[in-house]
Amino acid sequence: MMIALKNISVRFNTGTVDEVFALKNISLEIGGSEFVTVIGTNGSGKSTLLNVVAGNIMADEGQVLLNGRDMTRLPSFRRADVLSRVFQNPYMSTAPDMSIAENLLMAWLRGKTRYPRFSLNKKLMALFSDRLLELEMGLESRMHNAAGTLSGGQRQAVTLLMAVLQKPKILLLDEHTAALDPKTAAQVSKLTTRFIDAGQLTALMVTHSMKQALEMGSRIIMMHKGQIISDIPAKEKELLSVEDLLGKFDKIRKKEKLTPEMLANFVRQYV
Amino acid sequence: MELWVGAMNLGFLYAFMALGTFITYRYFNIADITIDGSFTLGAATGAILIVDGWNPFLVLPVSFLAGACAGFVTGFIHTRFKIDSLLAGILVMTGLYSVNLHVMGRSNVPLMNHPTFETALTRINPGLPQEVWIGLVLIIVMTLMWALLTAFLKSDLGLTMLATGNNPVMISAQGVSTDRMKILGITLANGLVGLSGILVAQYQGFADIGMGIGSIIYSLAAVIIGQALFRGRKVWLSVLGVICGAVIFRLAVAVALKIGFNPNDLKILTALFVLLTLVISYSLKNDQKDNGKMRMWIRKNRRLLFALFAIALLGWFAWKSFYNQSSQDHSAKKTRIGIVIANQSDLLMKTRDGFREEMTRLGYKEGVNCEIHEVNAEGDIPSNKTIVDHLIADHTDLFLSISSASTQAIINKVKDKPVVFATVADPFILGAGSSPVNHPANVTGTYGHAPVGELLRILSTMYPGPRRIGTIYNPGFPNTKVNLGDLKREIKTFPRLTLEEASVSGTNEVLQAAQSLASKNICAFVLINDLTVFNALESVVRVSKAHKIPIFANDADCLDKGALLVYGYEYYTSGVQAARMADRIIRGESPANIPYERFAHTLLGINKDLVREYRLNVPDSLVKRAEATVSGGKYSKKAYKLPLRTSSGKPVQTQK
Numbered sequence: 001m002m003i004a005l006k007n008i009s010v011r012f013n014t015g016t017v018d019e020v021f022a023l024k025n026i027s028l029e030i031g032g033s034e035f036v037t038v039i040g041t042n043g044s045g046k047s048t049l050l051n052v053v054a055g056n057i058m059a060d061e062g063q064v065l066l067n068g069r070d071m072t073r074l075p076s077f078r079r080a081d082v083l084s085r086v087f088q089n090p091y092m093s094t095a096p097d098m099s100i101a102e103n104l105l106m107a108w109l110r111g112k113t114r115y116p117r118f119s120l121n122k123k124l125m126a127l128f129s130d131r132l133l134e135l136e137m138g139l140e141s142r143m144h145n146a147a148g149t150l151s152g153g154q155r156q157a158v159t160l161l162m163a164v165l166q167k168p169k170i171l172l173l174d175e176h177t178a179a180l181d182p183k184t185a186a187q188v189s190k191l192t193t194r195f196i197d198a199g200q201l202t203a204l205m206v207t208h209s210m211k212q213a214l215e216m217g218s219r220i221i222m223m224h225k226g227q228i229i230s231d232i233p234a235k236e237k238e239l240l241s242v243e244d245l246l247g248k249f250d251k252i253r254k255k256e257k258l259t260p261e262m263l264a265n266f267v268r269q270y271v
Numbered sequence: 272m273e274l275w276v277g278a279m280n281l282g283f284l285y286a287f288m289a290l291g292t293f294i295t296y297r298y299f300n301i302a303d304i305t306i307d308g309s310f311t312l313g314a315a316t317g318a319i320l321i322v323d324g325w326n327p328f329l330v331l332p333v334s335f336l337a338g339a340c341a342g343f344v345t346g347f348i349h350t351r352f353k354i355d356s357l358l359a360g361i362l363v364m365t366g367l368y369s370v371n372l373h374v375m376g377r378s379n380v381p382l383m384n385h386p387t388f389e390t391a392l393t394r395i396n397p398g399l400p401q402e403v404w405i406g407l408v409l410i411i412v413m414t415l416m417w418a419l420l421t422a423f424l425k426s427d428l429g430l431t432m433l434a435t436g437n438n439p440v441m442i443s444a445q446g447v448s449t450d451r452m453k454i455l456g457i458t459l460a461n462g463l464v465g466l467s468g469i470l471v472a473q474y475q476g477f478a479d480i481g482m483g484i485g486s487i488i489y490s491l492a493a494v495i496i497g498q499a500l501f502r503g504r505k506v507w508l509s510v511l512g513v514i515c516g517a518v519i520f521r522l523a524v525a526v527a528l529k530i531g532f533n534p535n536d537l538k539i540l541t542a543l544f545v546l547l548t549l550v551i552s553y554s555l556k557n558d559q560k561d562n563g564k565m566r567m568w569i570r571k572n573r574r575l576l577f578a579l580f581a582i583a584l585l586g587w588f589a590w591k592s593f594y595n596q597s598s599q600d601h602s603a604k605k606t607r608i609g610i611v612i613a614n615q616s617d618l619l620m621k622t623r624d625g626f627r628e629e630m631t632r633l634g635y636k637e638g639v640n641c642e643i644h645e646v647n648a649e650g651d652i653p654s655n656k657t658i659v660d661h662l663i664a665d666h667t668d669l670f671l672s673i674s675s676a677s678t679q680a681i682i683n684k685v686k687d688k689p690v691v692f693a694t695v696a697d698p699f700i701l702g703a704g705s706s707p708v709n710h711p712a713n714v715t716g717t718y719g720h721a722p723v724g725e726l727l728r729i730l731s732t733m734y735p736g737p738r739r740i741g742t743i744y745n746p747g748f749p750n751t752k753v754n755l756g757d758l759k760r761e762i763k764t765f766p767r768l769t770l771e772e773a774s775v776s777g778t779n780e781v782l783q784a785a786q787s788l789a790s791k792n793i794c795a796f797v798l799i800n801d802l803t804v805f806n807a808l809e810s811v812v813r814v815s816k817a818h819k820i821p822i823f824a825n826d827a828d829c830l831d832k833g834a835l836l837v838y839g840y841e842y843y844t845s846g847v848q849a850a851r852m853a854d855r856i857i858r859g860e861s862p863a864n865i866p867y868e869r870f871a872h873t874l875l876g877i878n879k880d881l882v883r884e885y886r887l888n889v890p891d892s893l894v895k896r897a898e899a900t901v902s903g904g905k906y907s908k909k910a911y912k913l914p915l916r917t918s919s920g921k922p923v924q925t926q927k
């Protein structure tokens with residue numbers, strides 16, 4: 001197993017009136033080179049799940065195994081040699097005051113000791129230039145510009161490149177196209193698939209769009225109120241349509257007694 | 272010229288400190304107050320090793336390491352225990368005060384007669400004026416430093432540090448421990464600060480426990496000036512900006528001193544300047560949601576604000592310099608006397624009055640046959656040196672230094688003009704010669720430890736039988752070590768007396784110290800000369816009254832403030848003696864032939880009211896000897912006139 005979560009629970013604001021169970025006793029196994037998409041209502045715990053895998057949030061209970069190693073207690077930076085991640089907010093994944101090349105260098109040095117020496121030589125610049133070319137955004141000619149001057153879509157593309165530059169085993173993506181306009185979002189999605197395929201990566205992608213969940217990846221996980229309510233394997237997924245997925249949500253609706261307006265709102269949000 | 276080059280050189284040496292602050296402030300947004308302590312730590316460690324015989328260049332890495340250790344501690348407790356960086360810095364800085372005192376073993380380590388980088392450079396001086404030569408060498412050193420630091424900050428490690436401050440989430444996702452990076456940055460920064468400390472100590476000729484106070488504001492000012500000079504994210508420009516900022520700051524201090532500005536006002540100006548810049552840079556930040564009216568107004572009018580600040584400053588300067596110009600008009604024939612005073616404390620002011628009034632009596636009139644230029648460092652130690660440079664630039668013919676700190680600054684610097692010192696406890700530990708007749712050729716003056724032996728003798732006649740006495744002192748104050756040593760030595764000759772000590776580090780601890788002594792069943796407080804204790808004398812008096820424990824003091828001024836008996840020097844006469852020495856020098860005698868004089872006049876004072884109240888047995892002979900008394904709540908003093916005699920005993924001819 002590449003990712004194995006065992007009985008993970010995460011609580012916030014323990015012991016106060018605001019106490020929430022962000023994750024309730026979740027168990028999940030994801031094999032090597034599997035591409036899993038995660039969908040679910042707002043606040044259902046998708047981001048928390050990714051944070052637990054990445055080590056940004058420590059689970060209150062349970063175990064996290066990555067690539068066969070127990071990493072439950074390791075902080076995020078000690079997991080970086082096996083996994084990398086892309087956030088929803090384009091501002092979170094690059095250092096705005098540093099140039100694109102310098103940002104890429106930071107990713108290039110992932111898992112390596114950083115000595116006072118100069119790795120950013122001509123050869124590496126040429127390599128960065130080639131990789132930037134793959135993004136098809138013309139960024140190879142702007143390598144010395146500050147990352148802060150890029151648009152959101154360009155930043156997410158660079159971030160994606162940074163995430164796969166030193167090939168990780170696991171890639172975590174948290175609604176990384178949500179903040180982009182449709183055209184750029186499609187472009188970034190295309191890059192995502194290409195990088196994951198090329199690197200044979202194990203990927204866990206949270207998405208706000210059921211369409212995207214169906215188009216990308218091999219397996220779908222549906223979350224609700226901190227629990228995995230449905231785990232659709234590849235075979236079943238191929239036969240599924242957006243309507244089927246909505247049907248599944250409809251069941252929840254009945255259980256949760258959602259009003260039709262709330263459902264309409266829901267569809268607007270997700271399809 | 273000398274003044275400006277000297278200020279530039281001092282700026283270069285302080286630039287190391289500013290570069291340290293640049294790293295913590297620009298990279299991690301931390302205003303690291305540890306540097307107030309690590310600056311002194313670097314100076315203390317290096318100075319002690321130099322005195323021990325180390326090569327002045329070899330101590331530089333050691334001082335760097337000492338500072339770095341201090342930074343490591345701050346970084347560690349900040350990151351490991353999630354203690355706010357400011358608080359972590361304050362904790363370490365506070366602790367370092369004690370460490371520094373222990374490292375030095377006293378509050379001040381003179382380097383006067385030891386090799387420093389300056390003496391090493393002098394040896395290979397190709398014939399340029401001293402400061403210019405040092406300046407040239409420093410320009411080369413700073414260029415190297417500039418290149419080195421820029422290279423480091425552009426390296427993999429430096430860029431990772433930048434990324435840590437810029438986007439901690441991103442860099443930890445790249446497998447970097449942000450805690451470790453911060454610790455590294457703060458450690459490195461304080462290493463540079465420690466290096467700056469020993470360089471400044473070697474340059475000014477001593478390390479002092481108070482030399483680091485206020486460092487953080489000065490270096491923040493330098494960093495901010497640097498940012499204003501070169502905007503943008505080019506590292507080599509930012510580093511250059513900081514170096515220039517440090518120099519500009521020191522030049523501004525020199526300008527202020529040149530026009531007779533009070534260095535105390537400089538502190539609030541610096542604070543205002545830093546505040547103004549911070550407020551403006553805050554209002555310029557875009558990513559804040561709050562765009563309040565005040566912020567927008569500041570944002571729009573930021574240039575106006577700076578302009579107003581500059582105009583106010585210039586106006587003040589202009590007015591000051593006009594005022595100074597009109598009060599003194601330079602012309603060639605007058606003797607120019609430059610007075611340097613360390614701070615505003617009572618005994619130094621009395622010395623000054625004694626000097627000035629005796630000069631008048633000896634026939635010197637300001638503006639007629641002499642010019643007296645008096646500058647007070649207001650307790651800021653590095654200012655003593657800048658003042659001296661300023662006086663040299665002003666073509667001073669004769670220097671008077673009042674206090675040990677000022678004397679140290681002057682004798683380190685002035686070798687070809689006569690120097691007279693006054694109110695110095697022990698010139699020999701400052702490095703000014705080995706005996707009253709064997710001293711530097713251009714230096715003479717008056718000195719003396721307070722006569723603590725005589726005070727103890729008087730006390731023992733009043734208190735028969737085995738007794739305990741208590742004393743309070745601040746080990747962080749110059750001269751206290753000398754006086755305390757005297758007390759400990761003298762008390763051995765009175766086997767009946769045992770000494771209880773209480774040390775304090777500031778005036779607000781004196782009350783508790785006095786109370787703790789009172790609880791130890793002492794018969795009297797014996798106060799050696801210690802400015803901290805004298806400034807908090809009221810606290811001791813309170814305890815003294817409550818427990819009926821009389822105060823014996825080595826300072827004449829304590830009598831009308833509540834002491835039972837005083838036996839000590841009158842510092843006014845120290846000034847008088849210094850004036851007579853100055854007079855002899857102006858008439859052509861060489862200071863080399865004028866031996867150091869001990870303070871000539873000791874005053875005995877008794878508070879008769881307290882004697883009655885405590886029912887003490889005071890021998891009549893003693894009461895008769897007393898020149899000053901308090902009786903019926905009234906203070907009275909017999910007039911005293913210092914007889915006019917040269918050292919050989921002949922009466923002196925005055926100009927009148």
Ligand SMILES: Nc1ncnc2c1ncn2[C@@H]1O[C@H](COP(=O)(O)OP(=O)(O)O)[C@@H](O)[C@H]1O
Nearest residue numbers: 012013020022041042043044045046047048049
């Ligand atoms: N740092 C936090 N502090 C308190 N509550 C949090 C925190 N992060 C998430 N939560 C809560 O946990 C629940 C799950 O959040 P999240 O995982 O962000 O949901 P999703 O990404 O699926 O929208 C929500 O109820 C949210 O309010």
Ligand SMILES: [Mg+2]
Nearest residue numbers: 046047048175
């Ligand atoms: Mg989320």
